[in-house]
Amino acid sequence: MSNLEDSIVLITSASDNSRKADVIGTGFAFYREDNYTYLLTCAHVVENVGGKENVLANNIPVEVLAIGDIQGFDLAVLRVKNLNVPLFQLISLSEAKNRKFRTAGHYLYGEEKKILLETVDGTFGKKRFARQNNERVAVWNLLVDESDRLRRGYSGAPVVDLETGGVLGVATNMENDGAKGLAISVEALKKIWPQMPPIISYFYLEKFDVITVNKKGEEIERRFHEAVFFTEDLGNGVVLEMVAIPGGTFLMGSPGNEEGRGDSESPQHQVTLQPFYMSKYPITQGQYQAIMGKNPSSFKGGNRPVECVSWYDAVEFCQELSQKTGKNYKLPSESQWEYACRAGTTTPFYFGETITSELVNYNGNYTYGNAPKGKFREETTDVGIFPPNAFGLYDMHGNV
Incomplete structure (x- = not known):
């Protein structure tokens, strides 16, 4: 992470107690609202600098919004005004052993006690658990690389999973x-801060298989992939999962000899896109109902894709979703959609040279390439029951 050091905040004491002058800690920003930046550090750092009324972040007084138990969930949430540092995204993983990490923290150096900032690399080790009020959250062992070491003052430092950032x-x-x-x-954050704004979301990691078929629709390869996503709570148990789509350059359009192509798919040209997020599944009837208060679909089912909606309806849905969540949602552009659908492939389908009704919900009486005839279900199906593409997106072919 190139800007890791730029995102680190120094925690010191405002106390006139001379014994507090040499006490420092580390913090980092994870959320911003208006002129306020929200930071995470350790509960014991707050105590060590002299308590809630004595905490400074980059020499700016802070407000302590929430604090855990030092022997339990050793975290504290701080709020500071007019502190402009880059924000970190939080991620929750069920398992992290052997994944690489990077962190950075402050420490005092030499007799002059200069405050230095240094990065440290290592590997996540065994998972343990911390307990507080009959709840528990994961605690990871940090195995530091031989050339590095943690130091006093690193408490509160962000431990970044290098693969996801x-x-x-x-x-x-x-x-x-x-x-x-x-x-x-x-995950301890929401345990110590029940009032955490819903707009603050964790990223999660999902593991899945990606299938490739030949011209006959026969599986010839199965690869392991991972995707990072976050969730939006739409209320009444309905959630929206948003997948992180990496930026990149791809060849948009199709070659002139591709079966079934249209003239609008020419000429092929390179397009470069910045990272963005896309819903993991087509918008379901349950999600549409939660935002719009109605369900116009013919094939009813909460986990089936919503249909019988116009482009204008879809735009309105995005506007209402943006208003509810505080984030900027919109329909993908044509290039974003094709890039997300291809997910790094150049074949007619992200499965390869053809599709079958075992991979996609479509009229299997009509074949592509040398694939055999298949099922015609004559209705939509629940989202996510067919294999995803390499970005972790489902039902980009078929269904609706």
């Missing part, structure tokens, strides 16, 4: 002279 945990303890440490999962 998200903060998996917050550094709380060190041992073996900094060769090892502990990081509490960011």
